[in-house]
Amino acid sequence: MRVALQPARLEKDVLRHYLDTIDSPVDLSEYRHSMGPEYGELMARHPSGEVPLWGVVPGKANANVSKYQKLQEGDYVFFYGDKQLYLGGYISHTFRNRKLAEQLWTVxxxxxxxxxxxxxxxxxxxxxxxxxxxxxxxxxxxxxIQGIFIAEDERAQNLIELCNLEEYPSRRALRKGRRRPVVPPKPPVGGGETDRRAERVYRREQGSLRDWLLASGEPVCALCGRELPDALLVAAHIKKRALCSEEERWDLENVAMLACALGCDKLFEEGYIAVGADGAILVSPEAEQEPNVKPYVEEHLRGRRVDWHIDERAGYFAWHRTRTFKAGVERLV
Structure with missing residues (x-):
């Protein structure tokens, strides 16, 4: 998966374009006369007929064209403005249409x-x-980010991990449809003393963290509030451990919480739930669309307020909420 960084500060022309074609998705039926094969492609991917659209100018000496041509269905785009990434989404289709672009955004x-x-x-x-x-x-x-920037390979993977991005469903379906090789692939190179030492450090750290959390209070899941046997509670990092500084990693009192292995730990880790600035459980729209996830959320999480959320931990919860949580898009302007 490639990751595109699209400069789009919400002011002047960019703001108008954002309001017209992102904040208010484009009704394809109104522009059918200006579209070719892309109309059918877009309708297949967006049956409602309402589609968020964006575009790139060719640039001086067509400098942006080669960058754009790297993008394909399933790649990810971040919108950038005011020194932060503020919006993201998967590319569902790419196409060139000057006539449509002029109708949507002029020149x-x-x-x-x-x-x-x-x-x-x-x-x-x-x-x-x-x-x-x-x-x-x-x-x-x-x-x-002053022009469209395409991150690939390790750079893209770093952004994917930071923002908890998954594979786009169409790519996942394609991968699942491929026949598996008769001979299993070889395991990755590794497993040496360095890897074993790192694993021992990680387990020792996790053990210390879980012991501290269990000793600090009742054996209760911080998210659903249920009291459970110790064996069903795990030490869950609020901010991803791999992205913590050394100081944060050992801030045992605040960087983590007890979460149950019955569902809450994984739902939090994968961004289906988060904790709001007021301590209330937030539920991702994606959780509501998953028939085997929604019942658990409704029974155990929706409407709850997390007592573990205090001022000293607010920064960690905010980090999770603005990077890992699969938030919907409210009106930004």
């Missing part, structure tokens, strides 16, 4: 329009500061 001061277009799916809000983006990309402190 810029150089006579170019945003004709290299893409549709978006599963939009969600983020609050990821540029400092964390730079760290993922391995760039200097002077790096800003």
């Amino acid at each position: 810029d001061g150089k006579g170019q329009t945003w004709e290299y277009m893409y549709s978006l799916d599963r939009l969600r809000a983020f609050e990821v500061p540029i400092e964390e983006v730079r760290e993922c990309l391995g760039t200097s402190d002077r790096f800003f």
